Every structure is written in C-alpha cells, then in structure tokens.
Amino acid sequence: MHKIIIPRFDPAMKTGRIIKWLKSEGETVNKGEPLLIVEGEKTVFEVEAPANGILKKILYQAGSEVEVLKPIALIGEANEPIPQELIEEIEEKVKSEIKAEIIEKPKIEKPFIKTVERVKASPLAKKLAEEYGINIEEIKGTGPGGRITKEDVLNAIKKASLKPTFAEASISGLKPIPIAKTIPLSRIRKTIAERLVYSLHKAASTTIITSVNLENLLKYREEIKSSLSEVSLTAFIVKATAKALEAHPIFNSTLNEEEIKIFEDINIALAIHTEDGLVTPVIKNANKKSIIEISNEIKELTNKAFQRKLSIDELTGGTFTITNLGAYDVELFIPIINPPQTGILGVGKIEKKPIVINDQILIKPTVALTLVFDHRVVDGVPAVKFLQEIKHFLEDPKELN
Amino acid sequence: MRELTYAEAIREALRNALIKNPKVFLIGEDIGAYGGAFKITNGFLEEFGPERVRDTPISEAAIVGAAIGAALMGLKPIAEIMYMDFIPICLEQLANQAAKIRFMSGGKLKVPIIVRTQYSLGRAHGAQHSQFLPAWFFQVPGLKVVLPSTPYDAKGLLNQALKEENPVLYIECSLLYRVKGPVPEEEYSIPFGKADIKKEGEDVTVVAISRMVHEALAAAKTLEENGLSVEVIDPRTIQPLDIETIVNSVKKTGRVVIAEDDHKTGGIGAEIAASIIENAFDYLDAPITRVASPDIPIPFSPQLELEYMPNKNKLIQAINSIFKG
DSSP states (O other), X not given: OEEEEOOOOSTTOOEEEEEEESSOTTOEEOTTOEEEEEEOSSOEEEEEOSSSEEEEEEOSOTTOEEETTOEEEXXXXXXXXXXXXXXXXXXXXXXXXXXXXXXXXXXXXHHHHOSSSOOOBOHHHHHHHHXXXXXXXXXXXXXXXXXXXXHHHHHHHHHHHHTTSHHHHSOTTSOOOOOSOOOOOOHHHHHHHHHHHHHHHHSOEEEEEEEEEOHHHHHHHHHHHHHSSOOOXXXXXXXXXXXXXXXXXXXXXXXXXXXEEEOXXXXXEEOEEETTEEEOOEETTGGGSOHHHHHHHHHHHHHHHHTTOOOHHHHXXXXXXXXXXXXXXXXXXXXXXXXXXXXXXXXXXXXXXXXXXXXEEEEEEEEEEEEEXXXXXXXXXXXXXXXXXXXXXXXXXXXXX | OOEEEHHHHHHHHHHHHHHHOTTEEEEETTSSTTOOTTSTTTTHHHHHOTTTEEEOOSOHHHHHHHHHHHHHTTOEEEEEESSGGGGGGGHIIIIIIITTHHHHTTTSOOOOOEEEEEXXXXXXXXXXXXXXXXXGTTTSTTOEEEOOOSHHHHHHHHHHHHHOSSOEEEEEEGGGTTOEEEOOSSOOOOOTTOXXXXXXXXXXXXXXXXXXXXXXXXXXXXXXXXXXOXXXXXXXXXXXXXXXXXXHHHHHHSOEEEEEEEESTTSHHHHHHHHHHHHHGGGOSSOOEEEEEOSSOOOSSHHHHHHHSOOHHHHHHHHHHHHOO
C-alpha cells in the first residue's frame, strides 16, 4: 500500500490546498500519472501517482487544506486490504475531524443559543459575515429591533479593511481617507507579504554598494555573441556571483536557530516579475554551468514564468537570490533578503558614466551592484570582499569560463 | 396601442373564442338574457344564440357538472360562477371531479373546462359576496389557477386557458373591471407559470396578486419619491407558480413583502414565503412580510370594509417596517 502525501514544494511551505482530484476512489492509476492538483504557497502543482495500482481511499476531499507530508490518499492492489495501522490513522483523522466539528459548532451557534443577549442578524448578514471572517457579535445592528443587516456587515467589512491604514489611526477629528477599492490578498501576494515581513523582522539586513566597469564584459559579450546566440548580462552576473560564492560560502547559507548551515550546492534564484506577482525560479549549480548554459536557462525559465508553467523543481532550492531591475531604468536599489537565505544581490541599469582611471576622466559603461546580507551570519568586511570578488569577475570576464 | 378596460379585454377574448371555435360555449347564471352580472357577456345571446350562451338555474353544482360532462364529450365549455363565494357549492365538481378525472382515467379522459369567476372585495357586498378564495384551489393538484391583474394579462391568460387541456380556474377582480390598459387587437396568449415583473427595482421585492398589483405600483411610486426602489412582481398564475422569477428578484433585493387580498392564514402569501425561504434563505436581509386580509369574515359596513382591506398605505407601512430600526 502506497501513501500519497502533500509534498513540500518549498522549504517555507506548511500546508497545501487540494484544488481537485483528477482520479476517484476505485479508479486504476499508473505510476507518474497526475492524481490531483494542489495549490502550494506560490503555484499550483500536479501530484503524480507514486506507483501503479488502484486509488483505494481518498482521505481529504477537494478544498481541504492539509499539512505537508500528511497522507491524503492510498494506492494499492485491487484486493489488497488497507493495513491496520493505516485504518487507525484514518480513524484518528475522522475522530479528530468529528472533535473539531464539536468544538467548532457551539462557536458558530453562539449567537443563537445565548438567551441573555441574542445576536439578531438576517440570514444574508450572517452569510456575509462568515464569508469575510467577521465576528457578527462585534457588529452593531441598525435594522428593526437592532437586527444586523447586510448594510451593517458591509460597513464592518469596510471598517476592518481601513484598520491597518493611516486612515483609522488618524488623529481624532481628521476625516478618514476614503477607500476607492478593497483588494483581497491573493495566495501568492499573501505568501510574498508573510515572507518579506518575516525577512524584515528576523534578518539584520545590511547593505553595501559598489560600481562595476562593464567595458570588458560588454566587449567579451560581443565576441561570444558572434559565434553563438545573444547572451544576457544577467547570465554573467549569475555566473560571477556563483563563482564568488564558491570562494565565500558563508553567503551561501542559512541561519537556523543557533547554527549556520552552509548549502552544498550553489543554486541562484532569479527574481522575475509576472502578472501574478514575483516568482523566483532557480538556476541549479550555477557555478558549474557555462555562461551560455545559464543564459539559455534564464530565457527558458522566464518564458515558463510568464506562462505560469514553472514546476516545483524549478521554483525551489534557491540558496542565494539575484534581482535585476536594470531593464526598468533603475540606477540602484536595495532589495530585501529572500528567507531563509543569507544574501541577495540587486542589479541596476547599465549606464555610461565618467570614471577616473589613472588620473584620467573616461566615459565607461557601469552598473551598480547592491549586496544586502544578514549581519547575524557574517560581518561587513567579508561582505565587501565577497562583493569585490563578484566585481572582479565582471570586470575580467574571461576568468569566468 | 389601443386601450381597453379589464372587462372589455375579457369580453373580447370570450367573443373571439365563440367566433373561432364552434366547440366553445358559455354556461352560467344570468349570462344570457341579463348580459351577465357584470355585463361581460352583454349581447352574446343575440349574437351567438341560446345553444352557445346558456342561462342556467341557480345551481353552481349543475353549471360545473354540466360543463365537465360537455368537456368529456369533446366540447370546450366556459362556465361562469357569478361570485367566488358560491364556489363551495360546486367544490365537489371542481376539486373531486374536474381535477381528478384525467389522472384517474390514466389520461384517457380530459376535462378542458374554464371556470370563470370574480371576487368583489371593496364593494360592500357583505361577507358572502366579497371573498377571495384562491388558496382553496391552488392546493388541488390538477387545477390551474389564474389571476389576471391587467387588461393585457386578462386577454392573454384567457387565450392561454382556451388552449389548455386541463381545468382552469380563472379568477377576475370586479374592482379591476373598469381599469384601462393597452391590449393588442391581435390574438396572443401568455403562458401559465410565467411571472411578470410589473416594475423593476433594487431595494425590496413586492410580490402582488391580482388587485394588489395596482396598490403595489402606487406604493412603489410613493416610496420611490423617498428614495426607495421597489420591484413589483405579479405571478399571474399561482398554480403553476413561477418561484424562479421571485427568487431571482429576492437575490437582488434581499427583502420581500407579499401583497394579497387573501386571508393571511394559509394564503397564497404563506406558500410563496415558504418557497422563498426554501430557495433563497441566505439572500434574505429582512423577515418576509405579508400584507393580507385579516382572519375575519369581511364586514358589510363600507367603512369597516375599507379598514379591513389591504391597500397601498398598509403596504408602505409594511415596507418601512423592514427597513427602519
């Protein structure tokens, strides 16, 4: 008997939501065949059958939010009985569900069974409050006999969405700022919000900036372009960073309570902006790949990101992140660390600037690199050395291959 | 479009049927020589002769019984019961015979009769000549119950009744006989079970039956001047009842008031309210309210009768009561 579990798509993922079962109980399934669709924190994935057999039992129906690694279904032979321990596990789950129901029920019915101060609300008001997760007991009814109406709930929803803004916290007497539109957070937006606030609160983010002369690199890029297809500047930066990480592995790490864990592989996550929001597909073992390979991989991942086709594998396992806003006419900017990583490199636009070389003012193409790192893990001078190493590779690109 | 009164629209549909279909005949009290208690059939005896416009003795049981027999033999009788209050006398014929024969004969026999009647609430005709009793009949499977509120609906629904193969109870309202409205000259029919949104609105749905459609439209006009938008729905037939149109409206407005001349207890409004709760509970933002007649015999005194009757003001009060705290 094989258990199907909710896989962990991402180190930060805690639960997955079952969108749809593609097979039903009793159906024959082949190994590798998609069984169900699960929504992770950032993308929707198909979970494949781990073995040939019959889908014996579905433990969680579509719509369920299930912790990662928890069994959600069983695959076995046609006449293979479900083993005792699995039966117990299922019963445990059913029991806990029943328990949860019993615990939850009075909570829902509270307004109805209270005899002293019964909350009067219209069915529509109750339904709306439930949909928006608003506690109906906290709403003051303005309908006949103090009944809570749809309008009262809508007002409460409006008020609740004002709360985090300055409007609500404004000095008394000031008018609240009118709200034009309220946008509920999408799952991907929510994940981004949670992770970045976590990053801001936890990491001791420190920033250092340097300017790089790209004259040699642009020439070198022209050289290799003639023989092969065009190579993106980002590919050079990915490769340079990966090589620099080989020499400065402390930046290829994560801080876990009281330990710093250095990652074995150097996997560069690349921030890509899509309509749905930011995604960070990963170039695995970037230090071991050629610039051409990296450049092609970036093109492929970017296309997939736009088509929302990135796989779990392509989205996970990053150990260091690079974010390039050069295409958007940005001189320099300070990015935010992508947890649980230790560092992130921000890349601005290539710009011709007067720089002084051997007491002469020369116009050269330059780019600003911003390294943001977690000062809990490593100090300023090693960070400077790491950034200089990246700069060195970019100014002398022949050393890269 | 030309305008006809409600009475003229009914008269036109009846006359056209007599001209077009030789199987159609009218039967009832005082419909021939006297021209009908409300003059709907005035002149028909001269035009179509006593075979097709038949005066009867004062026996409602005989009128409907004879109509059923004629229908079984292939004719299309239109019986008239002068006052709805007299229907209990032919209840056996209507509920036990007309409504059942097709089912009990396994579909071999048909009773395509039309029973026309009217209610005279508001004319000081007393407790035995004023009653509105549709709820007695929409509960009988096999009967169709039709309640036109406008001249247009009166003609269209009567034409539909003429096509029906099952017994139809067609209930007129004598207070509406002089109401005028547009009626096309050509023949048209209105399908049963299709409610009509007499006026669109956003804030509250009023489901109004027969005469109350006009009170509801008047109330809507007054309320609209005060910024409240009222949707008025006329079911037109209560058996079959178009609950879908009502539910869709309630989904939009969240509030519903039912206006009917019926007694409140066990009336049409009670059935409509229950159906709304079954189909649109989560959309209700206020209790369903009924404006209906009280559960007492109708007073003879015109002053008391006016107090007794549901009207525009009572409807406005009811609508206000579900809005204001």
